[in-house]
Amino acid sequence: MYALLKLILNRLAHAIPTLVGIIVIAFILLSLAPGDVVDILAADGSIQDAATAAAMRAKFGLDQPLPMQALNYVIGVFQFNFGYSPIHSLPVSDLIVSRLPATFLLMASSILLSVIVGVVIGLYAALNVRTWKDFLGSVFAILFFAAPSFWVGLMLMVVFSIKLELLPVSGMVSMRINATWFSQALDIARHLILPTCALGLFYAAIYARVMRAAVLQVSKLDFVETARAKGVPEGAIAFRHILRNAVLPVITLIGLQTGNVMAGAVVIEQVFSWPGIGTLLFDAVLDRNLPVVMGVLILSSVIVMVTNLIVDILYFILDPRIQLEKHS
Template sequence: MLRYVLKRLAYAAILLLAVLTLNFLLIHVSPGDPVETLAGSMGGMTEELREQLRRQFGLDRPFIVQLGIYLGKVLQGDLGQSYYFNASVASLIWERVPATLLLVVVSVLLAFFVGTLLGALAARRPNGLLSQSVTILSIVGYSAPVFWTGIVLIILFASVWPIFPVSDMRTAGADSQGWAGMLDVLEHLVLPAFTLAFVYLAQYSRLARASMMETLSSDYIRTARAKGLSEGVVLYKHALRNAVLPVVTMLGMQFGNVLAGAILVETVFNWPGLGRLAFDSVLRRDYPTLLGILFFASLMVVVMNQLTDVAYRIIDPRIKTS
């Protein structure tokens, strides 16, 4: 297992280097000039100041030189300085990471456990009401864009039934300490987390239902039932462990999609996370901040993929043996 993990880490390092290079290339060939964006936000700028800022930002150097300097700084743990915020990119990211991780982790866990449970229950009676409901849920989840779901929830719970807050992470002026502060954050988290989890919950429930139905038709399940084991033991101890493997794989593969969806969700609900920071950085042509966010997102996806591989080998002993 240790040799396997070390090999995967070496592959991950090479992949991250390739992603860093590609991100840098795509951002610098995209239209827009950060200096001109700053000039517009300031209401004008002299040509001398423009040239000074380009030299300060290193934009007057050839692309290869800029890329080499950027990669060297990243290897040293320096993500650069924000053009717009005039602050360290690393500090800007770490300020927003807790909010994004809270939203993403809660959404992923909600989608995984609820979706798997619904799929497992639906597989017991493939033609029953619950199974048909899971099918309808999957269709709706596939069809509804994340931002559309968020807007609908805002309309429902801000105008029709004003139950949950629909903006920010905390109530302005409220006590942010202790249980009161925690409950306030959880109350603000309900709608963004459900919005982000909804589409993946539909996918996981459908996948778990199909996988569970296939597993229940296996020979070892019939043998377990023939031994007189209870239906609960057969379903949740023998069948579910194998049926959940495709869902675990899908969860790891879609972690990057969840992060991408978080950008839209954070924008709709004004959630103060990395997604909102990325959106603002795109509008302001803040290249260092955007590159830092992309690097962090890529790192999270790579780490999640490695953890998925390890979890897969732990859940299924046959993979460990092979």
């Protein structure tokens, strides 16, 4: 327990300066882009004269030197203040909080689907290596790794929404009146199926290949051969000895690819009109709404850091042989 606590504290000690560095660099880079919040307001006619523009720049601190703006922004971020969105006339934090549950739901379901499907197919293919079952697993991995997620999403939409009319085309909820909480949850689940599959199958293909290779490698280790020599059933060997060790590379990949999953969610949310962070970011880029872009960037960084911390903890629990020095 002490070793695990030390690992968590060590990761947090590294995460804080890393996050500050990301905020400062991103803030400076976005500050180099032409225009600011006041220019956006002036472009849509909300500001009519130079005096009002100067007052607005003073209000948002845009008249201060860039280092001071960056320092104030960093302090504000740690107070959950990401600035103000002139397009929405709302604080950026309010916009993010309103969209975050939808994106978390999509990412969590996609990661869960990809891990379950990838691990099962990879394990099954490796246990039946050089058979037609292994061949089918390879076809699945190659097909969904090569196919773009947005194309998979469109094909799923055409088949299951337009042709078969089994699932909703887009959105997160249907237009319902006086719906119970159970029917609302069921309705959200139905809307979630297609975007989850579109986003998750690509990573399932990656995990399937990684899992297959890991299972084949672990199967040749001495402790597996010893278990077979003792007469342990193959099923028990597969799940008790091989699976626990072979799944470690998959867990590592989950942490490494969290940022990619969130980037993929931006595209999938656009395809299915899913009201999450991705849709908010896409609209912010088109509108040059830099405070929102900055807020989403910081949120993405935090999500990646937290996910990597969780992965390190899982890795430490699943393989107690790992020493803290290997995590440092």
